[in-house]
Amino acid sequence: MSDTKQPPPSNNNQPLLQPSIILPFIFVSLVWGATWLVIRDQLGSVPASWSVTYRFALATIGMFALAMVMRLPLKINKSLMGIAFILGLFQFFANFNFVYRAEYYITSGLVAVCFALLMIPNAIMGRLLLNEKINRNFIIGSAIACCGVALLFLQEYRASGLPLNTILLGTGFALLGVISASIANIIQALERAKSVPLVSLLAWSMLWGTLLDGAYALIIYGPPIIESRTTYLVGIGYLAIIGTVLTFPLYFGLVRKIGAARAAYTSVAVPIVAMILSTIFEDYQWSFLAGSGAILALLGLLIAMQARSPKR
Secondary structure (H helix, E strand, O other): HHHOOOOOOOOOOOOOOOOOHHHHHHHHHHHHHHHHHHHHHOOOOHHHHHHHHHHHHHHHHHHHHHHOOOOOOOOOHHHEEEHOOOOHHHHHHHHHHHHHHHHOOOOOOHHHHHHHOOOOHHHHHHHHHOOOOHHHHHHHHHHHHOOOHHHHHHHHHHHHHHHHHHHHHHHHHHHHHHHHHHHHHHHHHHHOOHHHOHHHHHHHHHHHHHHHHHHHHHHHHHHOOOOHHHHHHHHHHHHHHHHHOOOOHHHHHHHHOOHHHHOHHHHHHHHHHHHHHHHHHHOOOOOOHHHHHHHHHHHHHHHHHHHHHOOO
């Protein structure tokens, strides 16, 4: 099948800590670390699905505008439109609806920590569908990082004070979001998907995702509801433009450059960034568990990222 052909090996052996990789990696981690605080503020009188719809409606406009500014072709054939639809279904509909739903039951910290596990399904599906090899450094780094993630989860679980059944329900929604995001990661990295400029593919996939979000919100919650609160509207703008239009091309570009598993290490850094921001803005109190988990997660990240991109 054409989607599983081995890509040219021209840049598969580049060091992962070079500026063209580490700078977008850091930017995505910082921006998405801040989105958890913003998403939490979106959960109020507006149903989550309508907030998701508003975010991606604005992001769709921004992504099409970016494609036009970059003078990228927007016309794609039926086969690629099908890929755009599937990408929109899993990334911009299922993933984010599960994330917003999870935050109704558990803290944003717990949801962010759950997403740190994205590297696992990405590594498995990347190996099976993209022929991405997993080397020893990645395995060692991931094992260390998973220990750190476990400590972070334990800390957030203890601090939340929520009943176990609530924790399990929220975690279940979060993990469904992780699986949806991982499927989307792999889909956009298929050789067929890479035949169209990434920004163009994202523009169409966001349009499909927005239509699905809006249809779902209308069926489940009825006519659109929106808050006029300034922080809500500014939050929608931040999530749409900074948290989506500027970051998704960078993140998916990383998936294509260094592989789905390593790109997912942004999700390991994100909860640590979120906790640091919570310390600044919400008086978050660090514990021994949180500190130990953060150190282990970062150590694992550094070990995995010091390796070179896997040859396929």
